[in-house]
Amino acid sequence: MSNTHQRRIQWLYWILALPALAFFVLFFGVPLWAIMQRAFAEKGLGAAIQMVFSNRSLLQVVAWSAWQATLSTMLTLLLGVPTAYILAHYRFPGRALLRSLIAVPFVLPTVVVALAFRALLGERGLINRWLVAWLELAQPPLELEQSLGMILIAHVFFNLTVVVRLLTAYWSNHDPRLEASAQVLGAPRWRVWLEVTLPLAMPALLAAALLVFTFTFSAFGTVLLLGSSQQRTIEVEIYDQAIHQFNLPIAATLSLLQILTSLGLTLAYTRLVRRSSVPQEAQALSLRRARTWPSRVAIGGVMLLASSLIVLPLASLVLGALRIEGQWSLEYFRMLGINQRGSYAYVPPTQAMLNSLRYAGITTILALVFGLPCAYLLAQPQGRLTRLLDGVLMLPLGTSAVTVGLGYIIAFRSYEFWGWETPDLRRWSGLLPLAHTLLALPFVIRTMVPALRRLNPQLREAARMLGAKPWQAWREVDLGLLLPSIMAAGLFAFTVSLGDFGAALVVSVTSPATATMPVVIFRFLGQPGASNYGQALAMSSLLMGVTFISFLLLERFRDQTSEW
Incomplete structure (x- = not known):
């Protein structure tokens, strides 16, 4: 393809993306911009920045955000790296x-996950109830509610998918001959891992960590629901x-930061990501069976830890919704339709x-209409x-x-232009899907x-040579080949909107x-x-069910080489 033709195509895509x-x-x-203008109109940006950096409590918030994010990243990598390596290199029952x-947590709403961990590890959680009954204790022994530990566990739960997906995609397609050459030269496996495998995977590893x-x-929902007022x-x-x-x-300055x-x-x-996707003349990596006891023990340990991290909180959530005072019941689901307090905000x-x-x-x-051209x-x-x-x-x-x-609340209020008043969009029901579209756009x-x-561009060119118009070539070639990825992107957008908490x-x-x-x-938790x-447990169970159906469809259509 000539440079001139390539530039024309790029200009066409720029026009379509406008x-x-x-x-x-x-x-x-x-x-x-509306937030910044409203916030800094009186005293200016400099005064607001000075207010933030002279306020010790706000600086502690920034430092704590970075600290818990660093700990969450390290813990996620600690579990995610060996899990990804095992999934990319070994064949075993249950793989x-x-x-x-492992893919389930990424599509679950934050409120569902937070409530699931409270149902498992909270003061009234499943584990505490078991320990109190089994050991005949007067008080619950685990005190993890409103603790950093529960927040970190929830963050590992959420982000394990990211690490495993990125590293598994890399290791499944990298050149195994480099490691084989090191072993032929006499390097033990631990040295091959440290000096060959890990350095080659470093771009993908750093991308996952970032x-x-x-x-x-x-993070918002997990910290708001699981943390204390100081966290x-x-x-x-x-x-x-x-x-x-x-x-x-203050809010605008923190947003800008x-x-x-x-x-x-x-x-x-x-x-x-661009560095980690550089081809290495690789073929798909063939899976091998674990033949030594240390390998089998490692695989079993990783499977047990990862599956327990995911299954136990979600099972505790459903059990909590279905049991009242030790008896199976659907009473909590029935009570969802009753406005017991006569609240104005009841829905x-x-x-x-x-x-x-x-x-x-x-x-x-x-999200599909705007995301595909981009x-x-x-x-x-x-x-x-x-x-x-x-x-x-x-x-x-x-x-x-x-x-x-x-x-949105600040920018889309009513304005008056030349005696004509614009409608107040803040009560418009279509405002929230626009916010969700922005949140879903990166995933699409x-x-x-x-x-x-x-996608091979020569297929489209061949269709053009056979007399197809541009839109016909796109429909017959691109759409047919890209339909599974389009379906996966649409389901990603669907689940992102379904689980959003902050904007909603x-x-x-x-x-x-x-x-x-x-x-x-x-609102129930409040x-x-x-x-x-x-x-709240009952409503979370319903939301988890809807999300899980979306996840099953997503896995059906998801492109295995996708970054997500």
């Missing part, structure tokens, strides 16, 4: 099941400053479920501008969903780009009737009493 870029600017850039189990750090640094990430502090204390300058941090991390991540569970499903459907359509553009040979765009489009991954929701792009890079929580402040299932669960806690 609506998506306009959407990104309007519904991501404008709300963030396919373990791969599927992604986990980005996710945990901006606050930047995003939790943003929510508190903006919603509870009405201190927009988080966005700049996320931009740096995502640019580094995209660069490491029936069926309405909350319909809200979640409707918003997820709209998000799926919009993926086509980014799949081409990248220049400086395209690489920068790649990092910018990943910004929603690390940007506070609370910040996005708050920006990252799912589609690997599939597009593998903020938007529901101005429009309580638009509450989604995660928001309703949070009310005292065992019945409200049980209803």
Whole structure:
């Protein structure tokens, strides 16, 4: 393909991506700008920055965010690296099941995961109840509620998928002859691992670590629901400053700090991903059976630890919803349809479920419409501008969903132009799917780009030579080959919308009737009493069921070479 033709194609993709870029600017850039302008209008950015850096408690929030993100990343790597290595190199009974189990947490809503760990390790959790009954104790022996330990375990639960998927994809396709050559030269296995295997995997390993750090640094739901008042990430502090204390300058400054941090991390991540995807003239790695007892023990230990981490909390959640005072019952599910306190903010569970499903459907359509042109553009040979765009489009991954929701409330109020008043969009039910589309866009792009890079352009050219018009060639060639990846990208967008908590929580402040299932669960948890806690478990079980169905479909269509 000539350089002139290649430039024409790139210009075409830029034109096709313009609506998506306009959407990104309007519904991501404008709300963030509205927050900054509103916050810094009186005293300016400099005064707000000085307020943050002269406030010891806020500095402690920033330091604690980085500290817990570092610990979460290290613990996730500690379990994820050996798990990925075993899955990429060994064949053993239950391997396919373990791969599927490890993928489950990534698509679960944060409120479901937080409540699942409370149901397992909390004061009224399954393990404490067993220990009290078995050892005949007066008080629960485990005191993990509102502790850093429970937050870290939940973060490992969430992000194990990221590490395992990235490293398994790398090790499954790297050149095994390098390790074989080192063994032929007499190097023991531990030395081959340290001097050959690990250095070659370092770009993929660092990319996984950066992604986990980005996710945990901006954690919101897990910290809000599992941590104490002294354990606050930047995003939790943003929510508190903006919603509870009405201190927009502080909230906006913290948002700016988080966005700049996320931009740096995502640019580094995209660069490491490009380095880790450099071909090594490799073939798919053939799996081998474990023939020594140390290998078998290691595989068994990793399987037991990883599966227990995933299965036990989710099983505890369902058991808690189905048992009342030691008896099997559906009472908590029945109570979901009763507004016991006559609350204005009460939303029936069926309405909350319909809200979640409707918003997820709209998000799926919009994310595909805007994400596919961007993926086509980014799949081409990248220049400086395209690489920068790649990092910018990943910004929603690390940007506070609370910040996005708050920006919508500020930016999309009613304005008056030349005697004409614009409608107030803050109560518009379509506002939340737009926020969800931004959050889902990076997942759609990252799912589609690997599939597009593998697509042979000569197939499209052959269709053109046979008389097909451009749109016919795209429909017959691209769409047919990319349909599984498109389905996977759409399901990713669906599950991201279904599980969002931060943006939904903020938007529901101005429009309580638009509450989604995660928001309703949070409202139940905010009310005292065992019945409200049980209803939260019941609603979480329903949400987990809907998400699990989406996950099964996602696994059916997911491209195995995708970054997610």
